[in-house]
Amino acid sequence: MLVYWVAPQKHIASFMSPQPSAPPLPVWRDRTWDRLDQIRSLIFFTSSLSTAQEFSIAPSNSLLVQADDPALLKKKLTPYTFGALSEEASAEWVEKTRALDRSTPLVVFSKTYCQYSKKMKDLLQTLNVHPKxxxxxxxxxxxxxxxxxxxxxxxxxxxxxNLIIQGHSIGGWDDIDDLxxxxxxxxxxxxxxxDVRH
Known part of the structure; x- marks a missing residue:
């Protein structure tokens, strides 16, 4: 397992340097994708669909299913390929998800009722970061x-x-508070x- 947080200096160095590829996963995944591509894809997937749950990832098999009819989509859509059923489509998907580093470099996976998630969001609001x-x-x-x-x-x-910058998980509230x-x-x-504009 790759650990990004050791000490501030080492952390920043590892954040700025290339990261090793993820270990091999099930055969249906495009094996050219590294860990960062997978994280970006998960971000793209979860942010592209409405919170009304039009689609979700099925717990039993990681296939993409439609909320009102889980049997509707039979294709092997996954958090890694997301419907990219050819090499060309897969390359296009990687390009789209890597664009997140420019458009949405800062991502927080949060829970609405979590006090630590609230503290994280409050800190980011206080810092007036841009892009939001x-x-x-x-x-x-x-x-x-x-x-x-x-x-x-x-x-x-x-x-x-779980705060993520350009596909790298930086840490939870305790880590961010310490930083x-x-x-x-x-x-x-x-x-x-x-940018920090406070």
Whole structure:
């Protein structure tokens, strides 16, 4: 498992340097995707669909299903391919998800009732970051348990909030609070292309 948080200096160095590829996964996944591509895809998927749960990831098999008719979609749509059924489509999907680093570099996987998630969101609001963070309220989704499992596998973190900069999981509230108290959180945000305007 890759650990990004050791100490502020090492953390920033690992954030700015290339990361190793994820270990091999089931055969249906495009194996050219690395861990960051998978995290970006999970972000793209969870942020592209409405919170009304038009679609969700089925817990039993990780296929994409429609909320009102789980049997409607039979294709093997997954958190990694998302319907990319050819090499060309897969490459196009990677390009789309990598664009998130520019358009939405800061993402917080949150839970609406979690006090630590609230503290994280309050801090980001106080810092007046730009672009604004993408907040994904996992508990409002039908596939919350599946998303949590994928986050744990990809980031090593099973709790909320989970703050991500350009596909890298930076940590939960305790990690971010420590960074902020040391004056390193703003440095980390700026190194990820995020302006702090407070």
């Amino acid at each position: 963070p993408l907040i994904i309220e996992v508990d409002l989704r039908d596939d919350a348990a599946v998303i949590k499992a994928h986050l744990e596998r990809l980031t090593g973190r099973a709790t909320f909030p 902020h108290r040391q004056g390193m959180f703003e440095v980390l945000l700026r190194s990820g292309g995020i």
